[in-house]
Amino acid sequence: MTGTGHLLRLALRTERVATPVGVLVVPALLLATAAALAPLYPDARSRAELAAGAATNPVFRILLGPLRDSSTIGAIAVWRVGLFAMLAVTVIMAATVTRNVRAPEATGRTELVRSAAVGTSAPLVSAVILATGSAVTTGVLTGVAAAAIGVPAVTAVFVGVQFLAAGLAAVGIAVVVDQVVTASRTALTISAVVLITAYVVRGIGDAVDSASWLTWLSPLGWAERVDPFGNRTALPALACSALFAVGVGLAARIAAGRDLGSGLVHPSPGASTARWPVSPVGVTVRTMGSSLAPWMSGAFAYCLLVGLLTDSVDGLVGDSGGTRSLIENLGGGSVDLVGALIDTVLGIVAIAAAAAAVSVVGHLRDDDRRGRAELLLATAVSPVARVLAVSPVARVLAAAAVATVVAALVLVLAGAGLVVGSALVGGPGPSAPQVAGAALGQVPPTLAVAAVAFAAYGFGARWVVLGWIAVVADLLLGPLGSLIGAPGWLRDLAPHAQVPARVGAGVPVVPTVVVSIAAVVIVGIGLWALRRRDLT
Template sequence: MSTAEAMAGVPELGKLITRRERIRLPIWCYALLASVVGTAYSFRQLYPTPESRARFAATVGRDPALAVLYGKPFDLTTLGGLTAWRMGVFGSLLLAVMSIVTVVRHTRAEEEAGRFELVGAGAVGRRAPLIAVLRIVLGTQLALGVLIGALLTALGMGASGAFLFGLSLAACGWFFAGVTAITVQLTDFGRSAGGLAFTVLGAAYLLRAFGAGSGANGPTWLSWLSPIGWTEQAQAFAGDRWWVPLLDVLGTALLVAGAFRLARSRDLGGGIFPARPGPARGAASLRSAGALGRRLHRGNLIGWGIGLLVFSAVLGAIADSIAELVGTSQQANEIIQRMGGQGGIVDAYLASCMNILGLVVAFYAIQSTVRLRTEETGGRVEPLLATGTGRLRWAAGHLVFPIAGSGLLLALGGLAAGLAHGGRSGALGRQLGELVLAGLIQLPAIWVLVGLTVAVYGFLPRATAAAGWSFVGLCILLQELGPLLRLSHWITDVSPFATVPRAPGVAIPAEPVLVMAAVGAVLTVLGLIGLRRRDIG
């Protein structure tokens, strides 16, 4: 196949992808820009003098748990160095997730749904979808990197470090776009391709975490095995190693070249490793709608559980260091107190962590809820409903996971944080109970979001995914930016997480918890009523 044939249709597909991503891509871009610029601005307000930054750096540099969570600190005496330390890992993860989701959506998911077979019947090259989506993803992230550099420079930070930091983030996103270009060639299904790519992302994060937290005498070289670690090792504002992002660029080029070679070796709609056919007859344990739901959701639940155990353990391990950190800035102390309650600063920090845990689990809950719509549009519901299975039984088999599975994840997160914090503080029994309870009281807020999503699914099914993710995104923006921007409580209280009691450290009133649980139940019932009355598909 000639280059012209392979590129046929790329401009047209690029326009189509741009139109389909006209809402998602701006949200991704805004989330990263707001986080980076907001963090830089808040550090300038919290630690305005070299002395305050030096005291902060002396505390952070002694705590390996903070290095595991945020990254290895190279120079925290400058505002640029603080921003790069705080946002390097988070920004890399955000762009990596953006790459994975977008590439899967416009390649493997299109083949799985059968739409590319129709598009490919025209004058469209076999490689055109992958080329088109990579052009958009890589171009958007490059523009983001340049814009981050310009904004940080405008805030008074060194231009060299600012642009290196922005481009290092973009380069990490490029690498995972290349990883996803490989995974979509290997499997038959979009979920499998995304799962493989997220597994690589998780491994990269763990390698970076072990390398950053191992200390001077440990295996710090592990960070060099991770593209997320390369963002750290670029040392923006602390040496400016411009050659390090070239590792991402080289890796991306090799991965994309490998993806095109693999694409020539597989059939349209199939993967290099096709799914194996199942047995002719299902086991007795699979002969119900609930059993089907368990089979479809169990892998996702296990993956989230493992990730949250590690994440929560790190958050709990650094709790004892928080009092020292905020002691260098009264303003930081006041902000964390406002976000976490009226108790001691460690309890306030832990309450804030449990609130963050709730927001993270909300992603799982919405993902599991949206699976209802995915099954419907994939044509897998109608054959099931043609049997004796009713709509409500089928929906209940899926909804048990966002409703009860979320509670299990919250309990696991509280347990991991309690073990880590209790083991270091010497109060293991008390911390375990308090933090498991603090995690579980986030559950009614998640039920409200699930109920809203189910209600949309019941009456406006085409808007299910957009509405569900918009609800979570709004909650995160209000949670993260509300305290920094001093927004009125009339605005921040729109989020159900704003009314969750800030445990541990305070008494837990039953009224707001019960009210939110009731609201979530009513919304879910309304959505199921809508599902019964509308047409499937």
């Protein structure tokens, strides 16, 4: 483990933004949720109605788990945030491990570091120390946030233990996955799939009384059984700690016995010749397709769950005027509660579609930094594709085309999930053509947000972060603009405020044309800048 201290300091420097943000997400979300729920459930009667209504719904039990205590806003906020935020923490911890174990190996940085006086296990141990420290900090801050919103001190400690246990389990899973595959993106995807599967298995165990034993098959189920508002026992957390210890030990054993840069599963070398003419679009789809699929499948699954709630939304809201008013305001003031819910969900999914499109630009930046773009632009191609394939501008246009298709598919699949879910339960939702029209109507403003990332890439790869800033700003000023009380002139800058999701109301023509033209102009500015800079 020689050199572990040096590598840990290096990891702390490279993670100086990502790790603090990941650590602060859950405590901040818990505080914000408690503040938002306080006016919705101001008295014991409204909280009791929540416990007897929404908390008993199977879909809510899958997503959030059982509501153990409804006596205080703090307890309700922990339930509302708890397990879903716990899943987010596990993915963040897995990403932290992968960024510091597999990613440096995949790019050759670990080989460079290991050429110095650095031990075989030092890179792995430094990454584990960093991720473990992040998990501990997340648990402590989450416990402090729980105490700040009125949760009793002892209970708040066990809330922190829950999140710490889940984070440690995720670290144990991720370090093993990073030894199995060779690509960092694939490693993170596999870790996320394992953790999401654990979340779903735990949810089924919570929703079906006869299948409660399933929670013992899931690391998130182990963390849930710490039960801060019930039995308060730390014994299930020991199972997460054991998974962490076994995972780290197994990963260290594998790392010591394999070649640097390889994995237990070796990637297929592929065919010696291309099965079709090499083109920017074909290469973009083949290299980015697997990482974009989760955006689409996630949108469908999420909206399917929302669709399953459409037949019981009135009963779930009950007499809580604050909750009803919140949903209707987020949905544009619609008098139809189901319609307002669907409008709200489509508005949020449209932001996710913009994030998926921005992630395509992130792939372009990664290809530039790792030299893959130079290989593509120097590759011999067929005469038909030669004119397009050798042009950096054409490469960006191909990525823009892929981003457009992905954003549209995210929205269409979200609409399909809403329609299918509502049909399965016989809910009173709008018709399929109305939902499809509203979903497709969100494509132009979504692409206008993503255009900022493409324009930023044109000026330099380091400016791609502006695309993510645009996504967050559009979320706050668009779907959440009325909730946070943003002034009208500021909201008018957000594309999704100009073209909000309105099922059955028709797409506003003039704003749609304006944001479409704006998207084209912004991308054009990026292409102009791209032609005047070096690729790297």
